[in-house]
Structure formats: structure tokens, C-alpha cells
Amino acid sequence: MKAAVITFPGSNCDRDLARGFELAGAEVVQVWHKETELPAGTDIVGVPGGYSYGDYLRCGAIAAQSPVARAIAAHAARGGYVLGICNGFQVLTEMRLLPGALMRNAGLKFICKPVTLRVATTDSAYTAGYAAATEVVFPVAHHDGNYSIDAEGLARLQGDDRVAFRYAANPNGSTDDIAGVLSPNRRVLGMMPHPERAVEAAQGGTDGSALFRALAGVMASA
């Protein structure tokens, strides 16, 4: 598995995400936002958490227009894998690679704590390593994680089994308790919680490891 992890000005989870991929055996290349092409042979792009471009205008809005975003869109259009976490999820919705939008948390507070999620589908390269309805604990750290989508879009997500994770106890007002969603081809995942902050015992838990391992397994057999 060859992973390209993007760094925008203001990204702060890029090294954590690289570590998550590396622990699963991936070759990781860090890619600066001004690059117009991804490294040859990239299997998966990691779009990390942080505050890209200071969250100016809207979280992820400026990053979605950056040179590397065009390369990410082309990679996704070719059927490539893209994992966006936290600000990365916001970037992917702003790029319209994923439906919906992330709004200010319903309680208006920045939320930074471990949360319990339920694996909502095992039908993806990201979630194939979990048993159905498994509960996992990943940290969240966001101010704008309130997933918003209209009724028609929600029905489509539900009908296509494209909700990847749901909050066991909704912390931010997200529609249908949604914590992560998949693209129509199931190869693009955006999620607010941080699996890469749950891959080593020193981080307080390792529930995220199965996500990266499952990805590595899919890439190895491809």
C-alpha cells in the first residue's frame, strides 16, 4: 500500500495519519498542498485533520481549491482511495467528493474527547476489518463536525448503505448520528473522529488499527 498524506498550511494530524498508515505496513509519502500531481503509484490519499488555511471562509473551503485538490479529485475519479479525517472530511465535502456539509457543532463548543462509534457498514475497504455493529472508541477534536444533509441525500446514503460510522451518543448534532460517510463507489471515506489517534496503546486505545490493517489487506490483494 502506497499512501500519500497531504499537508496543507494548518494541517496538524498529517504525521499522525502517516504513522497510522505506516503501522499497517504502508509506504507513506508526505505531499505538500502546492503539488499538482500525486506520487506515481499512489493507492490511497490521506487528507488529515487540522485547520487548513486557518478555517478561513468555511472549514476546508480554501483547501478544496488548492492545486493538490485537483490531483486528489483526479485520483478519486480514477477509482482511487481517499481517506479524509476531521478537517480532511470537511475538505472532501467542500470538493463535493462526498455529499453533505459539516456545520458548527449544535452545542457551539469545541469537542475534544474519546467517543464511542458503531460500525454502520462492513462493506468497505475501511470497515471490512470490523464485525457488524462493533463499537469502537476514537477521539474527536472538532468545532464544526455537525454533519448536515438534506432528506433526499440522507435517504440515498441510507439506501446505498454508505454510512460508515454512527455516534453511539451524538456529540455534535449530526444528522442521523452520522460520523462518517462513503462515496458511491465506497472508496472515498470521510469521518470526523480520528482512527489515527487510536493505533497505539500509548494513545489510550487501538481500535483504529483494524481500519488501516483492512486497507492494507485490500491493497495487497488488489
Place this chain on the structure above:
Amino acid sequence: MKARVHVMLKDAVLDPQGEAVRHALTTLGFADVGRVRQGKVIDIDLATTDRAAAEAEVRAMCEKLLANTVIEKFDIEIV
């Protein structure tokens, strides 16, 4: 020409920030306050002197970047 863009959340979208402002206003004693919605104003200087061209260009800017039309609506004033 100058353009002024107003970006607001769509009416059907809950606005937690507007709600917090409403709450603070009532706490301050402004008992008359009903609903509050918070948005953005963006001023843009344009080289063109053609009003229609300016409006078309700013509309494209709104759709591509200035508003997230999933949750937001926009109004354009050419001044």
C-alpha cells in the same frame, strides 16, 4: 465596480450561532428579539464596468467558492 455578497444559511438549516446570539440578546434584556440568523458579507472590487458581466462573474464565484450551496444561500448586490 464593487460587488457585495451576502451569504446566509438556508432557511431550513438550523443556525446554532444565530441561536446563541439570540440567547445573549435576550439575556441583555432585549425582550423583543425573535429569530436571529448570522451570515457573512463579502465585498469584492471588480475591474469590469459592465454590470451584467459583474453579476455573472460574482454568481460564478459564489457557486464555486464563496457559498457552500449545500447549506447556504447568497445574494449579490452590484454597487
